[in-house]
Amino acid sequence: DIVMTQSPDSLAVSLGERATINCKSSQSVLYSSNNKNYLAWYQQKPGQPPKLLIYWASTRESGVPDRFSGSGSGTDFTLTISSLQAEDVAVYYCQQYYSTRRFTFGPGTKVDIK
Amino acid sequence: QVQLVQSGAEVKKPGASVKVSCKASGYTFTSYGISWVRQAPGQGLEWMGWISAYNGNTNYAQKLQGRVTMTTDTSTSTAYMELRSLRSDDTAVYYCARGGGAVAGPFDYWGQGTLVTVSS
Numbered sequence: 370d371i372v373m374t375q376s377p378d379s380l381a382v383s384l385g386e387r388a389t390i391n392c393k394s395s396q397s398v399l400y401s402s403n404n405k406n407y408l409a410w411y412q413q414k415p416g417q418p419p420k421l422l423i424y425w426a427s428t429r430e431s432g433v434p435d436r437f438s439g440s441g442s443g444t445d446f447t448l449t450i451s452s453l454q455a456e457d458v459a460v461y462y463c464q465q466y467y468s469t470r471r472f473t474f475g476p477g478t479k480v481d482i483k
Numbered sequence: 484q485v486q487l488v489q490s491g492a493e494v495k496k497p498g499a500s501v502k503v504s505c506k507a508s509g510y511t512f513t514s515y516g517i518s519w520v521r522q523a524p525g526q527g528l529e530w531m532g533w534i535s536a537y538n539g540n541t542n543y544a545q546k547l548q549g550r551v552t553m554t555t556d557t558s559t560s561t562a563y564m565e566l567r568s569l570r571s572d573d574t575a576v577y578y579c580a581r582g583g584g585a586v587a588g589p590f591d592y593w594g595q596g597t598l599v600t601v602s603s
Contacts, residue, residue, distance in 0.1 A: 419590070471544070474527060475527075
């Protein structure tokens with residue numbers, strides 16, 4: 370199975386500052402035939418289901434503010450919140466969907482306001 | 484608009500079974516797979532498996548093999564997840580999500596979640 374790790378476990382950022390979350394997969398999730406990274410990012414607020422933010426590693430889901438961006442390729446990925454807002458307090462998960470037999474999520478990164 | 488509406492909370496005794504439903508609307512049900520994801524209290528997301536709403540093919544997480552069954556009823560656009568031989572560590576919120584199946588893609592819509600509590 371592809372194992373997903375995230376760092377840090379949690380971070381506190383001042384309002385308006387940048388937040389950066391890292392995600393690493395145990396094997397590449399880049400599919401060479403279409404040059405796509407099978408990697409998504411989700412945001413989960415307390416008491417709510419997860420919400421898709423980013424897919425194909427860098428494509429923003431419709432309606433997601435442009436302060437959220439995804440980057441990376443192969444095994445190393447980053448979610449960046451360029452200017453943290455109060456409503457961005459949440460847990461963020463990465464997920465690989467390269468292996469359709471075994472989808473896996475990262476352990477999550479909790480983002481708070483400093 | 485796409486919606487996934489799940490059945491209500493359940494309380495079960497150890498060893499019992501639970502069946503959670505997920506009714507889809509706002510899209511062609513058979514064009515997407517449905518995945519099930521659970522989240523134990525205070526923990527992260529655990530993928531449980533998926534079912535193709537097109538042909539009923541399934542793929543389950545190895546740790547749940549033999550205890551979980553996912554089915555669909557295309558006449559009502561409803562997916563079901565049954566978990567048997569419940570243990571206390573099965574206590575979790577169970578989510579259905581659109582995605583999974585033979586065509587790889589993210590989980591773009593989620594149900595509201597169903598809390599299953601296993602307690603004697």
